[in-house]
Amino acid sequence: MEYAIIAAGQGSRLAGEGIETSKPLLRLNGTAMLDRLISIFLANRAESISIIINEEMTDVHEHVKQLKLPVPLHVLIKSTPDSLHSFHELASLIPNRTKLCLTTIDPIFSPLEFSAYIRAFEADNEHDALMAVTDYIDDEKPLYVKTDDDLKVLDFVDTAYEGCRYVSGGVYCFNNKVLNLLQEAVDEGVSRMRNFQRKIVYSGLKVQAHPFSKIIDVDHASDIQKAELFLNEMK
Template sequence: MKYAIIAAGEGSRLAEEGVAEPKPLVRLGSECLIDRLLRIFTANGASEIAVICNEQSPQVRHHLEEVARNGLDGRAIPLRLVVKTTPSSMHSLYELSGLLAGEPFVLTTVDTIFRESEFTSYVETFTRMMTAAGSGASLDGLMGVTDYVDDEKPLYVEVGDGWQIRGFHDTPDYLSAAETKTNQPFVSAGIYGLSPHSLDTLSRCMERGEHRMRNFQRALVADGFRLDAWLFSKVLDIDHASDIEKAEDFLKTEDFESAVHI
């Protein structure tokens, strides 16, 4: 299984709010965002981890080059680094696409905060589904969703029977009034598990001059890809300084629950 991390954003809102570090190096407790993902992905069977950072963040580039040479906490990290400034996350994925061909992959942005135990279950499910797809099943992707809405511009995910995704929407208007009263709508968790064939659709999006990951996801549905949803209880993004403390509290809760379970 390959993994990919988009860490090419500027983090301008964090900087405006007094956060000195570039976003990938923002620390949650004792661990910075990029290292947390590298550790988790390696623990979940990564054959390679493709990462893109921008050219305006030499600190991030130097940090990742150091990790590629020396690993994290004594553990080797199968890191492949691309350094390029891009106009959108979809363009960042395109720059990584040459490293992702040939195997299913899981993609996130650098500030996606999730429960590690849930992520492991998600990866196990995605691996089983991709193995079944190799034997003739029809699944093309497993997309993380959550009913916890905390994003400024969430992408709403229309989910049908059997958790199959029917569409991606900027608003929840696809729900009827009755459904809106009785159901919390699902939004994208920013965790994407995809077959390598999805990169063909990505190339066509680029040829059409499209932007934004949500338009790539819509194109997958339009191209007839079978995408299923996988429910995460809660996923956070780090967009503002206040989100750092919120994410730390969330991860402390996970640590406490793990300790009680043990």
């Protein structure tokens, strides 16, 4: 399995709340969020790890230079206008486009649940995308995921609706059919990952939801304590 991390955001909300550390290096219970993700990926048979970092986060550039991993590490330093364009740039680094797990830098989840998620996609020859979802909703602008009773993804919507249960967790597994849509999406002027997720569904590809009990996004200073408490609960 190939892994990739979008770490190209500005972290402006955290900075505005007095957090000076770049988000990828923000420590939760002593471990940088970037290092935590990399450790989890390595524990789940990573063949390579690719990361995009914006040009302004020089502290992250230096941190990544010091990493010594047992698998190839591909790093792209480039500022992009949004998360989809970050993914588009990042995709060029991925050596094997058969199956990929992509995350943003800030989702905090159970490593055991993540391993089950990866095993499910590795064994899945039917679906083109397996989306991590959760019914724990604690985001200011969540992306709601419409599914049928069998967890087939029908749509992604920005506002809550009657009977809505799941939101997107910022963790995605894709096959090469999804990756091949990237250039088309960029050429059409699509921006942001949430709009690309809609395009995957509207293109007729097979998209399935995979529930996690909880995924916390670290966007605000108050999220740091929530994330650390969650991590402590899993020990």
